[in-house]
Amino acid sequence: MIRATAIVTAVFAVTAASALADETAPQDVNFEDLAVMASLTGTPGDPVTGRDIFKDRKLGNCLACHTNADMQKELFHGTVGPAMDGAGDRWEPAQLRAIIADAKEVFGEQTVMPGFYSVNVGKDVREDLVGKTILTAQQIEDVVAYVATLKE
Amino acid sequence: MKNRYATVGLGAVLAFATALPAAAEPVDDALVIDGQTMTVRTAAPEGHPFDEVLSGWLFREAETRELEADSFQNPGMLYVDLGAEIWNTVDGTMGKSCATCHDDAADTMKGIAANYPKWDADAKRPINIELQIDKCRVENMGAEAYKFDAADQKALTTYIKHQSLGTPVAVDLSQGELQTWWDRGKDIYYTRTGQLNFACASCHEANSGQRIRADHLSQGQANGFPTYRLKQANMVSLHNRFRGCIRDTRAEFPKAFSDELMALEVYVTWRGTGLSVETPAVRQ
Numbered sequence: 001m002i003r004a005t006a007i008v009t010a011v012f013a014v015t016a017a018s019a020l021a022d023e024t025a026p027q028d029v030n031f032e033d034l035a036v037m038a039s040l041t042g043t044p045g046d047p048v049t050g051r052d053i054f055k056d057r058k059l060g061n062c063l064a065c066h067t068n069a070d071m072q073k074e075l076f077h078g079t080v081g082p083a084m085d086g087a088g089d090r091w092e093p094a095q096l097r098a099i100i101a102d103a104k105e106v107f108g109e110q111t112v113m114p115g116f117y118s119v120n121v122g123k124d125v126r127e128d129l130v131g132k133t134i135l136t137a138q139q140i141e142d143v144v145a146y147v148a149t150l151k152e
Numbered sequence: 153m154k155n156r157y158a159t160v161g162l163g164a165v166l167a168f169a170t171a172l173p174a175a176a177e178p179v180d181d182a183l184v185i186d187g188q189t190m191t192v193r194t195a196a197p198e199g200h201p202f203d204e205v206l207s208g209w210l211f212r213e214a215e216t217r218e219l220e221a222d223s224f225q226n227p228g229m230l231y232v233d234l235g236a237e238i239w240n241t242v243d244g245t246m247g248k249s250c251a252t253c254h255d256d257a258a259d260t261m262k263g264i265a266a267n268y269p270k271w272d273a274d275a276k277r278p279i280n281i282e283l284q285i286d287k288c289r290v291e292n293m294g295a296e297a298y299k300f301d302a303a304d305q306k307a308l309t310t311y312i313k314h315q316s317l318g319t320p321v322a323v324d325l326s327q328g329e330l331q332t333w334w335d336r337g338k339d340i341y342y343t344r345t346g347q348l349n350f351a352c353a354s355c356h357e358a359n360s361g362q363r364i365r366a367d368h369l370s371q372g373q374a375n376g377f378p379t380y381r382l383k384q385a386n387m388v389s390l391h392n393r394f395r396g397c398i399r400d401t402r403a404e405f406p407k408a409f410s411d412e413l414m415a416l417e418v419y420v421t422w423r424g425t426g427l428s429v430e431t432p433a434v435r436q
């Protein structure tokens with residue numbers, strides 16, 4: 001019994017470690033030709049979770065800046081960025097991954113869209129957020145999977 | 153991979169970037185308070201990034217605009233009344249009130265606040281109304297400086313600024329080293345802060361007129377402060393607003409009346425040159 005538990009624990013430890021090893025750190029994300037080809041985690045994104053992250057004010061809060069016809073029931077869509085309708089036609093997932101992880105890599109330094117998986121941020125970051133990204137690697141994959149479904 | 157994928161270049165990206173949805177335009181409306189027409193739209197001073205400076209009033213919903221236009225309905229007027237009381241109340245060890253030295257504020261304070269911040273030659277830094285009140289309290293009344301955002305500080309500031317209702321904002325940058333502080337404030341205005349990586353200009357210059365969630369982004373003008381905010385059901389001071397906007401970028405924010413925020417006040421006030429003082433403005 002004791003032995004069995006030890007083995008199970010050991011197996012868990014190994015999977016946890018390898019999951020982390022598969023996750024690309026924000027400073028190691030490889031932007032090439034305005035795209036990020038490789039998944040940041042190796043685990044496919046979940047569009048349903050991605051949809052929640054997109055509208056959640058504490059997570060993506062993408063709706064703060066982008067209107068999105070798929071979310072007509074939500075109040076208050078921002079107009080700072082382009083409408084999301086058809087974004088899945090206009091961009092490949094690898095491009096969406098680049099835009100969402102660090103919009104500056106695609107649109108240039110001047111863009112106001114935050115880098116959601118970037119540590120290249122502004123001055124005086126709130127103490128508890130130093131070194132942290134807005135979204136996790138898996139959340140980026142989820143949002144990419146969701147935005148890729150926005151086709152017209 | 154689709155064809156476009158291989159060919160998408162910066163040109164294509166820029167084409168997307170400029171295809172923004174139509175801005176929610178500020179209204180074209182006149183603000184008349186107690187028979188006096190406010191300047192809510194005027195030509196920008198030289199060196200300004202905009203052609204026209206616009207009051208935040210033009211960006212608010214109709215009900216909010218009406219509340220400000222009607223001084224019987226404007227909840228901020230209660231704080232003007234409270235400020236008048238404080239003006240006439242003796243405080244401190246010297247047995248004086250503001251009125252002891254300045255008599256009737258309707259005469260002596262008329263138009264004065266429209267020219268703040270000014271250069272304080274004693275402190276060798278800019279001084280705003282809040283700090284001027286504290287200076288009088290400490291030096292001329294033997295009273296203590298107010299704590300930042302104390303109810304009395306906000307009421308008295310509101311009262312004094314209200315004596316300039318309608319007067320165009322004009323900061324005299326030739327005083328002392330005010331120009332150097334303006335330069336520094338400008339730097340701060342364009343410096344991105346926080347995890348979200350926004351500068352003041354990201355919202356109030358690049359995107360003024362756009363909606364960010366429920367808010368209609370104005371030019372972030374200072375002419376209505378302290379303002380009555382419906383959301384907070386209270387008066388909000390200018391430095392409180394600055395700190396709130398900086399906090400929203402997920403950054404640590406400077407202390408009220410710190411060098412950073414005084415520099416910002418000089419610069420932001422200048423950006424509203426020519427707009428009427430609207431204190432107490434009503435905002436959502």
